Amino acid sequence: MVDYYKMMHSDDQLITMILNGDDSSFRILMEKYQNYMYSVCLTILKTKNEAEEATQDTFVKIYRSLDKYNSDSKFSSWAYKIAYRTSLDYIRKRKPTVDLDVVDYADHGVADSSDQEIQSKEVSLQILNAVNQLPGDEAGLIRMFYLEEMSIKELVEASGLSLSNVKVKLYRARKKLADVISTQYPEIESYFEIA
Amino acid sequence: MMDKSLEKIFRYIDGEMNSAEMELFQVELKSNSELNKMYLSQLNIHRALSQVPTSTAPAHLADNVMSMVTKKKFSTEKFNSFSGLKNIAIGAVASVVITIALGFIFSNETVTGYSMGSVGRYLDGMPDVATMTNGLYAYSKYICISLIVPLLIILDGYLQKRNAKSYSISEN
Incomplete structure (x- = not known):
């Protein structure tokens, strides 16, 4: 069930709640940004499967390093940074022989x-x-x-x-x-x- | 030449020019039809790019991430605490200590003062024939031992379940 009350919280408020152990706030934060992060990953990787994996990795990394997030910068910029670098890592790890099913x-x-x-x-x-x-x-x-x-x-x-x-x-x-x-x-x- | 023009156009569109540069560029745009054409084409690309909708992430993505995050927490918690093994070890040590103590307390020897003999008999696993005369007392220590270990295991299971519940993700 979606908590509409929590959806009205700012990113920083949601992050504070997550750091206090409220994981349902993380879902709200994720649902807010998942399309944006997925779009960036898809643009960089150009395949849906890889983009989905990279987006998942991005959010797991965000979750694990939330305590390192500096609220002086925008949360979205910090999240994009993780998505951008995670996607580039995927490109680096690609096998050269892989035949990409490029998104149409x-x-x-x-x-x-x-x-x-x-x-x-x-x-x-x-x-x-x-x-x-x-x-x-x-x-x-x-x-x-x-x-x-x-x-x-x-x-x-x-x-x-x-x-x-x-x-x-x-x-x-x-x-x-x-x-x-x-x-x-x-x-x-x-x-x-x-x- | 074209690169220089393009660079200028980008700086103009991005609002990176100062007022003097902007004025100069606007004059240039009016007088240079080629530059004007390039500018309009870039402006069109800029506008078209700004209108592209965001791709929709797969519906199950959030669920996948939540399950990955939750799973990680469970395994980390179990790995770090060794709560099950620790509790079983404590339970085993406690049951041995309690058994020895009960051996002293309920043995017939306690009436006349206990000796190492009563502990030794306990460790042999059988009560002294003489203590059998004491009926319930003789067997109570074995009943206690047989109850303590499973009770500790049940308690350990309950504590682990409660621990796991507190880490599960609430949908609300």
């Missing part, structure tokens, strides 16, 4: 929607497929920067890279993405009517 965002479904919604969803799918063509670490940065609307400062914290490194990597990733879009999905470049 086309199966995200566009049925039962209005024309405008369908068009918008198609653009989203094309964007996701374009991001999917970037290397894992760069795709992860793009995901966190645009989709999770993280600032450069938050990206530095999440990736563990230096400020200049983040800027360089992000620039490269955006440039690559622009190249992929202009060659494969040029319609995105003019999707919005901008005066």
Whole structure:
């Protein structure tokens, strides 16, 4: 049963309750962030099975190291940092011969929607497929920067890279993405009517 | 050239330019149609990216994590405390001590003052024939011994169950 009262607590309040032994608060915290963490893992790893495993590992790591969390920083940034690094670890541990069953965002479904919604969803799918063509670490940065609307400062914290490194990597990733879009999905470049 | 332009566009979109740079860039955008085209295309990509929905995590993910976290707690608790083995060892030592004490207390020898002989007879496992005359007293120590060990084991099981319950995850 979902505890709606607890859902109204802030992240820091939930963390305090978890540290006092209330594990049901951890479930609430997890349910709040699981889609975001899964999205980052999926963007980096590009396979659903691995993304699911990495997300589970992320939350187990979060649970075990909650006492080390410094409330001066945002909980989400700290959690993304764990998700980002866990996913990169998965890439490092991959066997080179493994044939990846790369996620096809086309199966995200566009049925039962209005024309405008369908068009918008198609653009989203094309964007996701374009991001999917970037290397894992760069795709992860793009995901966190645009989709999770993280600032450069938050990206530095999440990736563990230096400020200049983040800027360089992000620039490269955006440039690559622009190249992929202009060659494969040029319609995105003019999707919005901008005066 | 294109890289420089792209870098400028990103800095402009991200709001990283100071006011002087921004003014200069806006003038450039009006005069340079190629740069303007690149800017509009990047703005479109930026907007499209910002609209992409979050992927939905599998429904069982939270349950899996909770069971992993709970399982870890159980095993850690059992491994660290050795509560079962410890209690059984204490129980065994306690039963030996109690048995010896009972041997002294209920033996016929206690009437005339106890000796090592009564302990020795206890350790042999059989009461002295002479003490048999004392009926219930002679057998009470064996009844006590046979009850103490299973009682300790039951107590140990109960304590472990109670310990495990306090670590289980409440759905509420």
